[in-house]
Amino acid sequence: MSQLSRRSLLTSAALLAAGSALAAPAAGATNRRCPSPIALQMWSLNDQAEQDLLGTLDKVAAIGYVAIESYDLYDNSPKVVRAHLDNLGLGLCSSHAPFPSGPDAKSILDTYAELGSRTLVWSLEPEEFDSRDAILRGADRINEAVVNARPYGMRIGYHNHFAEFRNSFNGQQAYRILLNALDPAVVIELDTYWAQTGGADPVKVLRSLGRRVEYIHIKDGPATGMDDYMVPYGTGTIDVDGIARANPDVRWNIVEMDRSHYDMYWLLNNCYEYLVGRGLAVGRRPVS
Template sequence: MSGHVPPVAAQLWSLHEDASKDLLGVLERVAEIGFAAVEPISLYNHPPSVVRSALDRLGLGLCSMHVPFPSGADAAAVLDGCAELGVETLVWSLEPEEFGTLDGVLAGAERVNRAAANAAARGMRIAYHNHFAEFRNEFGGRWAYDVLLAELDPAVVVELDTYWVAVAGLDPARVAAGLGDRLEFTHLKDGPATGMDDHMVPFGEGTVDVAAAARANPAVRWHIVEADRSHQDMYELLRSCYDYLVGAGLATGRRPVEAS
């Protein structure tokens, strides 16, 4: 693979149950696997300064964080916590029902744009993360997802969950390639691609062409491994996915893997 090879991060929702009991222990195990960074979804009542200190001690970066859009009454509190942790990009999604009508999409876009303005005032930015409701309906011959992106402030970047694109019946690599420079983060996972209750499997053992999705867009800054649920031990699954990406030259990490 020529050109820039993105580093690989772990989305900590994959380890939500363990993290809710021992977040700092989870960070140690993620660092041992070799991930370059993490994408948290909660600090599980830890002060941001404590988590920041643990990340620095372990040599883990913070590629982004999943946190509700800072557009309402809680906006200042959300941004205060992110600033203390050192978050640069806040990532979240709209609700599935918001994609049922054009008015819903437009109203959702307004909320995200308010969040983007609030984040920018604090030196941060917003990324939009999809599920598959974004690809259920078309308005004027365009997917709801495309309508949304057109309405969003250009400063809002994209985190493409390639798995939910596959669940929607589309080709993740093709969607990724079409997003141009706006695509900065990919969520990579593999499985049957049938619905929200899917159990994830090691890369290469499911129905998603993870390699094609990972190669599709040279603008991507981070590949992020996520497994919503699995019948396997989650640490073993994450290690397998890490080895797949780094061994194939699709991502870089902190632990070398021989080329496969």
Template sequence: MSAPLAVQLWSVHTLAGRDLPGVLGRVAEIGFAAVEPISLYGRSPAQFRSLTDGFGLEICSAHAPFPAGDDGERTLDTYEELGVDTLVWSLEPEELATRDTMLRGLERVNDGARRAARRGMAIAYHNHFAEFTASYDGELAYDALLAALDPSVVIELDMYWVAVAGLDPAAVAARLGPRVRLLHAKDGPARGMSDQMVALGDGTLDVGAAVRACSALDWCIVELDRTAGDMFEALARSADHLTRRGLAHGRAGAGPAARPHSKEDL
């Protein structure tokens, strides 16, 4: 069975800052079932949730700092009110430079996981490419990181950055098995951080192989960091690429999106 289809709002981050209801309306009209926010765009959790509910969109997960340290409980308060059960974030590349710096970075990941678990929430770890280019005495940094993570931490695999590091995303996904619960699906030349990304199926990655290799996927999340063309067109073509091939399924009954019910929702 295919996973439901979501979109990471980083793809339209600038536009969402200007007109969040308009962006959510376009996303819903394309047929995405959910969004993964990286910001609430000046809204309270209740206001943001009212908007997504009004457009028939779920919130599959959210990118937010690991809920550790002094601000940890406030972060959890915010996202618990939003109704999000999985918070996702990454270590910085410099934290992956040595095994010691990586282990120190994981202290806040594991602290966040313990705090989240007390509220019935989960933490997911999102990779970039440094996890797959750094190594410690011959051990891939990503493998060392996974071994030291709290077992409750799940994986959001970003297939694109795996490819940038020179590895096969499908092989990595298959090796990680059921711990991969979220997938960032994207496509492009897979050369580096400044890549202009393209609609899924138009680039160098074998999107289908990567998606099919995820054995326990909860959400297939399209993210295009930047594109030279129209972002909504690229997102629509990406959604079509996934759904027509049975790799993911969109929102049931998707069509012209409803508008918010009141000015308070804005």
């Protein structure tokens, strides 16, 4: 597909969404664009990207995704990846990258500044939710990252797994302990699948987070553990429709399929058609 053909797939709504979401929103800003644009977390195609990241991005653009959430550069320079995204008309809604705290902070920030990332998202490890003190130490590391990222014009986001929802201390959920300890500037990316795996109702969690949550990860499957194999939307245990409609302040609906017995490109196309076809997300390619 030619560059011109790819660009012709962009609807004016998707262009507006992609352009406004690449920059950090103004204080107090809210989405109110319902539905939100659709992006892809590139971990879904980790095996393919390890072989050929740029060719993998070509296929993501052809499906119709508005943007990606990067996971790795796979030995490509940030400048090359940024140029390729621009040529494809693909946005970069955020990047999964380690919290820029400690001795590696400058290297991380320099790399993702060159890529053009405005929001860096990462997680704490499961063992960091084994005690209240461990949670607070993790929060300190995240808050340090916020301070380090600010001169770069970058924001820090937090992505959950399931220990945050499964563990509690003196009747208080580990996730709430963490949120209360985080700098209010930390953006929340709710992985709705892992929230349900941890025993929470992701729709209720999304509603409770209000404007603090800007990104959601959407996947479907049995919601039993980290080794789950993902399935097409609507065939697992996740209320995908309810999640996509739960909070109008969500800025990006991010598809992520960690692993699957299905062909991954087929599955990601199926996810795209499910969300866009049902009016739950805005994409670059219309679905009849």
